[in-house]
Amino acid sequence: MIEWYKIAMFQNYSNFSGRARRSEYWYFRLATAVIFFVFIALAIIVSIIGGGFLGFPVAIGLIALYSLIALIPSLAVTVRRMHDLGKSGWNVLISFIPLVGPIWFLVLLATEGEHGENYYGPDPKSTMEEIDEIGINN
DSSP states (O other): OHHHHHIIIIISTTOOSSOOOHHHHHHHHHHHHHHHHHHHHHHHHHHHHHTSSSHHHHHHHHHHHHHHHHHHHHHHHHHHHHHHTTOOGGGGGGGGSTTHHHHHHHHHHHSOOOSSOBTTBSOSSOHHHHHHHHTTTO
């Protein structure tokens, strides 16, 4: 999980070209959610220890700062995920359609990418990586 997060956050943080596997996308989202929960837990702990709402503004500030830092990498990994499906990065805007848009976009994000090379680049999931991931070659 940490490796996928580091790849998306630090190595490909502003790379909007190429393709991202489902695991890269979802592990990045999982790590981001864990970081948000840590900030919220810190806010609660500091508020309890401080005897008031001292930690709440600090936590909100940390969450806002992290959101700004993670905005571009988050958008980049989402666009690359769309590229893995053979779709344009502009499909991200589908999520803004009320009710149906977020559901359809979630289905797209969970769909397996195209096998082989497509318009956006080579398949990031080679056969050997797939075998190693399953554990057959160990």
